[in-house]
Every structure is written in C-alpha cells, then in structure tokens.
Amino acid sequence: MQLKLNNQEHAYARRRFLATGGAALLLGALPFKAMAQERHSPLRPAKILGKWQTGNRHLTPPGVLAGGMVLAGDTAVEYWSLETGQAKRRWSMPLGDDPATFKPRIDGELALVSGRGFLAVHALSDGRRLWRQEPKSEEFSVPLIAAGRVYAGDGFTLRCFDARVGAELWSTVTDPAIRIHYGPAIKGDTVFLCPGDGVLYAFDAASGKIKWTVDKSEQWQYLRQLHFWGDVLVGGGYHDEVWGLAADDGRVLWRFVAGNFVNSHLVAGKGVYFWSPTGWIYKLNPADGLVQWRHHTVDYVKKQGWNWAPLMAELTATESRLFCLDMKHVLHVLDIESGDETHRLALPPVRAFMTPGDKGESAWVGSLSGELLNLAIG
Helix, strand or coil: CCCCCCHHHHHHHHHHHHHCCCHHHHHCCCCHHHHCECCCCCEEECEEEEEEECCCCCECCCEEECCEEEEEECCEEEEEEEECCEEEEEEEEECCCCCCCCCCEEECCEEEEEECCEEEEEECCCCCEEEEECCCCCCECCCEEECCEEEEEECCEEEEEECCCCCEEEEEECCCCCCCCCCCEEECCEEEECCCCCEEEEEECCCCCEEEEEECCCCCCCEEEEEEECCEEEEEECCCEEEEEECCCCCEEEEEECCCCCEEEEEECCEEEEEECCCEEEEECCCCCCEEEEEECCCCCCCCCCCCCCECCCCEECCCEEEEEECCCEEEEEECCCCCEEEEEECCCECCCCEEEHHHCEEEEEECCCEEEEEECC
C-alpha cells in the first residue's frame, strides 16, 4: 500500500530526512506513526528497593550470568549472586595496581577481568586468579573470551591465549600502522576483526591463519561492536552507519545510514537497536536492515519538555523491554515491539550502565560511590 501523508506530515518527513542525512529513505514502507514514534511517559522518581556497597568506588559495567554478576572496577573483582531483588557477595579478590576498564566477560566457570594494561582470568567458583598477562605493546584492546580461549588486540597484533592457563597459542599481525582498539567476535571456528585499516578479517580460531578478508576502506575505517544475528554479522561503521554482513564471506547484505554517530548498537531477539545523536532510537530488522520503528528522543528545533539527554550507557533488553539510560540519570523503558516509552524514571547519580533483573520488572545500576542499587520498574 502506498504511503500517503498530509502537508504537515510531508514537511515533517522532509525535515527528518535532511536531519538524518538521508536515512529517512529507508522508512518509506512504514506508516507515519511508526516513522515518528512520539509516545512518551511522564517522569517519576525511581523507587530504590535495596543498595549494597561493593569493594570498588568506580565500577565498570557488570559481567552478567544466570542468577548473578561479576563486578570489577578500581580495586577488586567480585562475584555477586542475585535472587529476587537481593544481592549477596560470594567472594572478592584484589585487582592490584591496574584498574579494570572493560566489563568482565564470562565463559562457563571462568571470568575474564581486564583493562588496557592487563588480562586476568579468575575461577568463578572462588575468585582465585588463574593467570595474568600484560601487553607487549602499550595496551590491550577490548577482549573476547569464548570456547576456552581469550582473544585481544595488542597494539597491531591479535593474540590468542588458553583461557585456563594463559599460555599464548598464536598471534597474528593485521596492519603494522594501525593499533587494534575494538574487540573481535567469534562464530563457530572463525574469529572476526575489523581493526581500523578498512579490512574485515576472518581468522581460523584454532591457528590464527587468515581465512578471508574484505577490504572496504573506502566505505568504513573500522567496524565496532561486532554482533551476530544468526549468520548475519552486524557492525557499527565509522561513517555513521550500521552494516549487516554475511558471516561466511563478508559480503554486504544491508547498510543503514543513521546520519550521525552510531552509539553502541545492540542485537537482541529480533532486532538491532541503537541511539543516534540525530535524535532517534532505532529498531532495525537484522535480516534486511529495514526500520521496524524509531522513537523520538530529542527535538532540536522545538526543545520539547520530553527531550532526552544524550546516551552513553549501552542499550540493554529483555524479551519485552528496551532499557535506555541517559546522561542526566534518567532511565527510559521502551516497549520492544512498538517503540512506545512505557516508563521514565529519575535516578540518583549513577554510572553509565544498567542491567535488567526479574524479567525487566527491576534493574541494577551502580552509584558513583560504588554501590549496587536495585530499582523497581513496575
């Protein structure tokens, strides 16, 4: 059915087309209400259900696992069990002189804790440190732990370690002029990395040998936050884009132009979600990149009372809700199917992360003094 807009809607669509640098071209198959989701919830104070002091003052985002989370920061790594809104610290281990800067990552009974200056793996059962490695160059990139191995960029070299003992299994140089900053991703026996030289690399996970490469240096510099939806590799490009690529050979399946910087896209359930400074949160179909809905977060022209602050925290989701924490400590909860804002909660000053709990009926955040807070969503 052809989309018909009145004069006011035509004018609005044209303004948004210009503001998004052409991204509105991908919205033509949607009804107008889905193009411009304007349903906002009134602001109300968040109810704090409980708070617990951790062994850190500066917390990184947590590593989440069933029934608990691993916390790290400036001082310690800790395992907390979470049960019906209650948190209990199971163990705490000192980090040493180097603070953790990346969120802990979990693989079975192992917890990877890391920063620019170190990688360390701890036993999830009791917290004992199994090994620690320091970079051979200046710093490590965002790491990956999967299937008993740890992968991390070290300068311009991708290094692979045995996750249980820390022995280096292989290393491979990408571009000697480009330092690796973003993390690799893995699917099956293939490790994927796009370090910043415009090339997407596919490495054999066992040996580090290159299986294939795709050079898109004229279209992207790097791809950040690589995630999989089935056989689709979803990456955020340098030039304000989200890309969907075939995992078997890297061919382009779809490309979405956001019109401004793509911040921390999330692949969850049947959607790709991200916030753009153009003033929208998008949900894309991961199969073809078409917009399913977009929610208006900022009107730069009228400066509406519902305007959001920019987002720094990564988006998180449950089966039915999308959680968005803005930089003025307001938590926005969207219905994952419609994009409607169902809750808008004013929080105390918190760190830039949010973890859903109890099927989205509550949330966990970290205070500026290192407390773990549990909030009621309703």
